[in-house]
Amino acid sequence: MNAEQPIQLRWFKSSYSGGEGGECVEVAADRAAIQVRDSKERGGAQLAFARDAWAGFVADVGRVRSN
Numbered sequence: 001m002n003a004e005q006p007i008q009l010r011w012f013k014s015s016y017s018g019g020e021g022g023e024c025v026e027v028a029a030d031r032a033a034i035q036v037r038d039s040k041e042r043g044g045a046q047l048a049f050a051r052d053a054w055a056g057f058v059a060d061v062g063r064v065r066s067n
Contacts, residue, residue, distance in 0.1 A: 007031070013039055 009028035024039035034054040037046035049057070 009035060011037070011039075011042075 007030050009030060011026040011028045014025045014027070026037050026039045026042075028035045029051075033048040033050055035046050035048055038044060
């Protein structure tokens, strides 16, 4: 039996997260998707977004922030 080894994700905290321990979002990329989790609940649920959906989201956020 050839079981796949789980991928070790490298998580990055959002540059917009405050240093006071408030709302913090972390993201990590794997082969198929962008993973998102709450940095205060690292063992909890995480969301997975298709790479193209994530790219569209980030682009839209950038446009909103620049207005």
